[in-house]
Amino acid sequence: MIKVAGWTVAVLAVVVITGQPAMAGRRRSVRAENKIEIEGVIKTPGTTSLVVTTSHKDDVMVSLTDKTVIRHGDSSVAAADLKASDRVHVKPAQSNGVTTAMECEVQNENEPEY
Numbered sequence: 001m002i003k004v005a006g007w008t009v010a011v012l013a014v015v016v017i018t019g020q021p022a023m024a025g026r027r028r029s030v031r032a033e034n035k036i037e038i039e040g041v042i043k044t045p046g047t048t049s050l051v052v053t054t055s056h057k058d059d060v061m062v063s064l065t066d067k068t069v070i071r072h073g074d075s076s077v078a079a080a081d082l083k084a085s086d087r088v089h090v091k092p093a094q095s096n097g098v099t100t101a102m103e104c105e106v107q108n109e110n111e112p113e114y
Contacts (some may be wrong), residue, residue, distance in 0.1 A: 038062065038090040038099075045082045050101070052088060062090055063100040072106035082106070 038060050044051035050062050070077040091103040
């Protein structure tokens with residue numbers, strides 16, 4: 001009769017039940033979500049898009065939709081009220097090469113909310 005260690009039986013049970021190898025210390029690759037955030041100053045405001053200049057001096061065009069949430073503190077802001085030189089933090093989604101703002105937070109310091 002063959003002697004089998006208890007841990008070997010446990011590993012084999014995991015493999016049979018899940019179909020996955022069970023190895024101590026095994027690293028799993030986790031697919032990173034394509035999350036980006038854009039922070040900078042509005043260079044070109046608009047009602048359907050913004051051009052934001054980042055701290056790296058890159059100009060990034062961000063589309064705005066009727067679902068884009070724009071706020072300054074606790075106040076909602078209309079896209080038409082955004083102006084060049086407003087500091088913003090944008091949480092966009094990317095699809096088919098288009099960057100669309102889901103949220104846009106105006107971060108102007110020492111300035112009352114809109």
